[in-house]
Amino acid sequence: MSEGKRVACLLTLAGLVVRLIGLGQHSFWFDEGLEINRACTPWPDLILLSEGPDPPVYRLLLAPFTPFAPSEFVLRLPSAVLGAAAVYLLYRWLALLKQARLGIIAAALMAIAPVSIYYSQEASQYSLVVFLSIALLIAFEKAALSGTGRDWLHLWLVSMAALYTHYGLAYMFPVLELNLAWQTWRQRSKQRLIGFAGYHVGLLIGLALLYHFFIVTQYDWMKRISLQPRFAQMGWLDIIRAFDDNLFDVFLRFQTIPYSEAAPSLIPAFLGLLALLGAVVICWRLPKVRRLVLVPAVILIAFYIASGLGYYRFGMRYGLPLLPFLLLFIAATIWELAWRWQLGASVVAGLVVATFLAFWPNMRLLPNPWLNLPREELRPVVAYVHQQAQPGDFIYVYYGAVPAYQVYQPELTYPTELGTWFRDWPLVEKLSEICQAVGDAPRFWLVMSHIHPSEDPALIDGLTEATPSYHLVDEYRTKGAATVLLQRDEP
DSSP: OOHHHHHHHHHHHHHHHHTTTTTTSSOOOOOHHHHHHHHHHHHTTTTOOOOOEEEEHHHHHHGGGGGGGGGGHHHHHHHHHHHHHHHHHHHHHHHHTTOOHHHHHHHHHHHHHHHHHHHHHHHHTHHHHHHHHHHHHHHHHHHTOOOOHHHHHHHHHHHHHHHTTTTGGGGHHHHHHHHHHHHHHHHHOOHHHHHHHHHHHHHHHHHHHHHHIIIHHHHHHHHTTTOGGGGGGGOOHHHHHHHHHHHIIIIHHHHHSSSSTTTOHHHHHHHHHHHHHHHHHHHHHHHGGHHHHHHHHHHHHHHOOOOOHSSOSSSSSGGGHHHHHHHHHHHHHHHHHHHHOHHHHHHHHHHHHHHHTTOSSSOOSSSTOOOOOOOOOOHHHHHHHHHHTTTTOOEEEGGGGHHHHHHOSSSOOOOOOEEETTTTHHHHHHHHHHHHHHHTTEEEEEEEEEOOTHHHHHHHHHSSSSSSSSEEEEEEEEEEEEEEEEOOOOO
């Protein structure tokens, strides 16, 4: 094993250790509960389950772990392993491009990147998305370089895994396909052309099945709840200006210091400047791989256009397929400085590392008043309710708490109503649903998480003024979750 591989393996191991720390400390939140409940769907229905916004690969991966629910550590373990494996894959990709030293720096940044650690500690598909984005880059590069039958088969398998995991990965294909087609034409041989054609036949079959069984249903569902064609109400200048604002606020900031909206803009701007300089370094010093600058730029623009037309979302976690490029560009700046000015490289690398450590989501190694993680500590709330509840009590689970509540309490030991999605309803209709569900129960527990701003006081105040009216007997609150015990007033 080469020295580069040994270092990459050590970085991967370190990345795994970091991702395992605190893996089971916080409760499942809304999205995690949804994924876990979907993964509990019996076979073979699980394979063709089209519920939710994503295709089935992640829930198929998660399904073998669901018997261990509600263990947060076990159900998040696949994400932690995939997040660590992405560290090694990033090195392998750049080593394949004959940039092993640059790959070591980029892999080190991936090992400690706050956004990667965050999603490595969540039971969701996003750690797998980062892993597969790098796997796609490797597979396309191998097919372009040699184009053996094994390379084409490998590319098809990785392509199917990516497309059947997350629709955001599909935006990587057009620009990678252009390079693949060009390299295939330049080095054309009968074997390569047959492989190229065979891969695309398989790709089209996979896409047709994906469209028939998943895309139509899932896109219709997403369009109803969150996808809006914003460009229809904007002029060309507004569209361009909005791209600049979104690029910084919802892409760069989130990819570098996630969940830190209050942090000074200087911090993500500094990291963004390093990435921009790194892109220049690659164009200038590494002409054979300067396409690595064009690829993420085209994908980023495609993301933005798709979001404006109402087909996809821009930035935040939906931009994670581009995280490997962002870290590569920052690494390129450090790599160039190390060659020209070692003291400067040490200072810049130290600042980047210190910034990443300060925004780690699972450990507070440096004081950071700006980090505000969207935790929903429902587990202690559920435990409190079931410790304090008395015979005859009723439990109403607010819609935002329903998915995680079902994970923590699969067997309902008290009369329980799992609320419907009524976030956009008028308050009077929300109160009506709750009162109808509670019926004649003299006391009921309102269990809440994933709470819309000011929704919980509005509900509580509304119930105290309703007919019949209730008064507050007990309450228990944790970060992002709460329960209140309400008792019916005597007529």
